Amino acid sequence: xxxxxxxxxxxxxxxxxxxxxxxxxxxxxxxxxxxxxxxxxxxxxxxxxxxxxxxxxxxxxxxxxxxxxxxxxxxxxxxxxxxxxxxxxxxxxxxxxxxxxxxxxxxxxxxxxxxxxxxxxxxxxxxxxxxxxxxxxxxxxx
Numbered sequence: 001x002x003x004x005x006x007x008x009x010x011x012x013x014x015x016x017x018x019x020x021x022x023x024x025x026x027x028x029x030x031x032x033x034x035x036x037x038x039x040x041x042x043x044x045x046x047x048x049x050x051x052x053x054x055x056x057x058x059x060x061x062x063x064x065x066x067x068x069x070x071x072x073x074x075x076x077x078x079x080x081x082x083x084x085x086x087x088x089x090x091x092x093x094x095x096x097x098x099x100x101x102x103x104x105x106x107x108x109x110x111x112x113x114x115x116x117x118x119x120x121x122x123x124x125x126x127x128x129x130x131x132x133x134x135x136x137x138x139x140x141x142x
Contacts, residue, residue: 003027004035004105006096006130009068012111016141017072020109021079034083035103036076038069039095061089093129100136109139 005020007013020027020034027034040061049057065087076083088095100108112127131138 001032002105003107004100005109006037007072012113014071016109016111017075019141036083036085037099038087039092040064040089041092042090093126107137112140112142
């Protein structure tokens with residue numbers, strides 16, 4: 001089974017990693033794999049990026065990414081679980097879905113921030129967007 005787990009540096013994504021470690025037999029058998037995906041939201045407006053060198057922007061995104069994955073990859077490493085780490089910048093839900101398709105993942109695992117339906121409706125939830133558009137099962141860890 002090919003499992004894609006989306007992490008964002010929150011305690012909720014660390015819970016998803018804890019779940020996967022606890023159930024490692026799900027993706028450690030022969031032919032199985034774990035893809036750890038961190039998507040940094042493309043948050044710098046074009047009006048700002050025109051004044052900042054591209055190298056500086058890329059370094060900032062890389063620094064943010066290192067901070068976001070630190071706890072999760074440390075747990076996976078300590079558990080001796082093999083994984084592939086992919087870090088991207090873009091629209092988070094779209095990038096998760098694109099990566100799941102490109103990697104031919106059988107399942108997407110995500111931590112949920114646990115917002116109410118009303119908050120998700122108003123704010124738009126990454127989890128909700130992925131759930132509504134994913135072609136494969138999505139396991140939400142709360």
